[in-house]
């Protein structure tokens with residue numbers, strides 16, 4: 001029983017799980033039946049040029065297995081990447097919860113975390129403008145706890161009933177099956193413009209948050225309000241936040257579009273490479289804890305998943321840290337077969353009545369049955385609990401355990417009353433005893449009817465460059481819509497968030513912002529709804545700004561894992577190069593030489609240096625910053641290839657840090673950067689390694705944004 005095994009260390013348990021990892025090194029090839037085989041390339045034939053024999057069980061097993069290699073991809077979140085790691089607790093919080101994971105600071109709880117995009121298929125590019133999934137499986141000693149969240153703190157809808165409509169509208173349109181992994185099309189905006197509850201999540205996606213620099217540089221949120229319950233049965237509401245130690249950063253839309261072509265696996269590769277290099281990504285877990293009695297003290301409903309709780313109103317209590325430190329051994333067995341379920345809960349935590357969460361509690365087990373094909377999916381190695389599991393569930397496809405004994409029912413005497421029941425004091429899961437007093441009703445609470453206050457708060461909290469990117473994104477997306485009535489209705493909805501924003505977008509589209517729309521602003525909730533009551537009231541301003549919402553306040557620490565392109569050719573100046581790259585490497589940045597050709601180049605001291613990529617095989621958008629060492633011969637070679645100028649211009653246009661030493665400045669002078677380099681706080685002539693490092697740590701110099709628009713890259 002799990003209660004008895006709670007003392008077992010997870011490391012030993014982890015080894016138990018690892019027995020399922022196989023390794024063919026030094027092993028003979030066999031059939032699935034274990035027969036050694038001597039040929040992997042020829043079928044069994046009647047004569048050397050004759051027909052293939054049905055008898056060839058080895059051929060049939062191999063082809064038959066291949067024919068069945070795919071399982072249905074996830075309906076949403078199909079494209080994903082994952083890693084193993086641990087969660088460590090800084091401080092026990094027994095006053096809030098009895099959950100073991102939040103009480104024992106000596107534990108290193110294993111985790112498996114999968115990041116994903118929502119809309120695209122499994123093979124879609126990583127830099128789609130989208131919400132990102134952020135799902136964490138904690139293998140706790142009391143059982144698996146899945147915190148299945150996103151990188152944006154609010155969701156599109158308030159009630160599970162609308163989820164299929166949301167997803168059908170954003171997925172490729174069903175007649176032509178286009179566009180792939182894009183929200184920029186008619187059906188999506190038809191739906192959003194009629195569903196103002198979606199506007200808050202939507203403005204986050206239109207902001208830089210929709211195109212993260214790295215999966216390692218995203219926040220994560222449980223979104224819903226959950227409950228924590230302590231030993232005395234006292235409950236607190238809680239919201240979960242993951243904050244990346246490396247800061248929260250994004251790319252620009254122009255980069256996103258180009259990265260999708262240059263390296264569609266950019267995020268997946270970045271996560272893998274960082275872990276492979278020992279630069280383990282870390283997130284701190286913060287809790288917003290609210291006493292039950294404060295449930296109604298806010299200007300919004302805590303059960304509404306389209307509302308965030310500003311950190312200025314309920315500060316985060318940081319309680320622990322997740323470190324991802326091991327890449328999966330096998331994508332399919334782990335990342336594809338992992339099954340997250342919001343119903344995977346542990347004692348001391350519980351759900352709230354958020355109607356979106358309540359719907360999810362049904363959906364995920366259901367979806368696993370169709371994806372993984374068996375009720376026994378929790379027995380797959382990646383899904384197994386570290387706590388022992390015993391019950392009277394039996395049989396089904398692919399039963400992997402061999403239950404012993406005569407009894408598969410309860411109560412029994414023939415099985416000695418086992419598996420036996422455990423009391424709550426002994427660690428059994430306990431649902432919070434919540435008093436419910438109400439009518440059975442299919443309706444939306446009026447406390448959910450406020451659609452513009454929080455998108456407006458979000459927009460007000462952005463800096464000018466974030467606002468400008470957001471306006472550009474709306475313009476791009478609506479520009480892809482072909483029905484003027486959808487564009488107009490959307491413009492009206494945006495104007496309710498912020499008039500100036502709507503004007504800007506309208507200008508880009510060559511349209512006017514309408515003063516009103518035909519019919520109710522909020523439609524299609526229910527034919528019997530009191531439509532008047534469901535129309536948005538006046539915007540509330542309970543906070544002027546929330547700094548926590550702007551990326552400028554989420555810079556993080558250092559430049560570890562930042563990709564620095566060194567543009568150089570033979571005879572580059574070894575001294576400049578060494579001074580700069582030693583500094584960058586000391587900060588754990590990744591230095592990559594981009595030369596006119598692959599292979600190696602030789603520096604002024606005659607040493608050979610490995611080239612990361614020839615200039616024609618890479619793009620500036622794949623790097624965070626650019627360095628050009630001196631050396632006349634080297635710079636002359638760079639000046640002969642137009643792609644180098646494009647590389648530098650693009651880095652400048654994307655507001656990245658650029659440093660040059662000695663003759664390297666000639667390349668800048670040959671580009672548009674030359675015109676502006678003396679006034680730019682992130683362009684450094686004559687090295688200045690420390691200043692360069694500091695500028696990279698600031699991610700981008702967005703003060704340059706207006707100037708950069710003049711660069712035709």
Ligand code: HDE
Nearest residue numbers: 074077114133134135149155160163223359360363364367
């Ligand atoms: Fe999901 N969601 N979802 N979702 N979701 C799935 O489950 C669903 C929602 C989220 O890496 C599916 O195993 C419904 C909110 C993530 O494997 C499916 C509703 C949040 C992942 C499903 C929601 C999420 C999923 C598809 C409305 C953030 C990927 C495959 C009631 C808090 C997990 C699967 C992974 C996956 C249904 C709303 C996050 C179909 C019905 C809100 C991160 O079951």
